[in-house]
Amino acid sequence: GAVVSQHPSWVICKSGTSVKIECRSLDFQATTMFWYRQFPKQSLMLMATSNEGSKATYEQGVEKDKFLINHASLTLSTLTVTSAHPEDSSFYICSASDRGGSYGYTFGSGTRLTVV
């Protein structure tokens, strides 16, 4: 159990366009989802925490208008990178947790975003 699916695995987009990344919990209800970002050869940094049905909580320094997070259902959260620029190129990865706090340590497979 505790499978988190992330899609797409990689995406290339033009500067100025928007990209949507999906994170799904396949076999449990994810009341909370976490979005992380990883720069090349660096560690993972938490970007935001989203709770189903409410607004996401962003970490300091993360632009909420640039990184739109929607968590409208118990199995799906989306991260939209709006007006993407080359500096947004990174590896984005999500994890999900259920109401009891379980599974929060299972990660999706990540999305490699390249903005050209």
Add this chain to the structure above:
Amino acid sequence: AQSVTQPDIHITVSEGASLELRCNYSYGATPYLFWYVQSPGQGLQLLLKYFSGDTLVQGIKGFEAEFKRSQSSFNLRKPSVHWSDAAEYFCAVGGTGANNLFFGTGTRLTVIP
């Protein structure tokens, strides 16, 4: 403040040799500790975790880790490394009431034949 330190950026070992990856943490409450492995371009795979109880935890792929509260450490070990173990290893800490994790900067493992 929460933090995780992995002092070794890069480690090279010979196949069949033993391995120890170091991890020290700082956390304001009872820590939950994790080790993940990441192959290039891939997501994170959980190797093992410690929540409570026996301080020596067994994980997948023959890995184990020992929690030492007095040293604030959670070092990862494997008695005999295989070439397929070459990857990036991340130590992370979390706690009750929140399921986001704080990650170390990672240790890249190279295995030579």
